Amino acid sequence: MKTLLVVGFLALIVYNLGAALYYMLTDRGESKRAVNALTRRIGLSILLIVLVGAGIASGLIRPHGVGG
Template identity: 50%
Template sequence: MFKALLVVVFLAAVISLFSGLFYILRDRGQSSRTVHALTLRVFFCMLLLLLLVYGIYSGQLMPNHPWPV
């Protein structure tokens, strides 16, 4: 379930990135929709990073290589 949440947040960040690109090309800088889309992307990326840290800390996600001792 936790990994599915990570995938959903990642896809939301990618969709927000491409919607920002679409708004840049379509509006030619005349509206603030690009800023809103890219602000959402930053939010989703920060949420993804926090979820990854939480997942590793709680043991729900295991890195491929063990931490150096």
């Protein structure tokens, strides 16, 4: 379940990044849709970092070292 949540957040982040690219190419600076998509991407990234940090702090997620 935790993995699905993280993958879902990453999918939303990539979607918003692609949407911003599309809006930058099609709108030609006439609207703020690209800015809004990038703002949502930043918000989702921060929320994901906070959730992972809270999961580690609460013991729900156990981090492991590289190769171990």
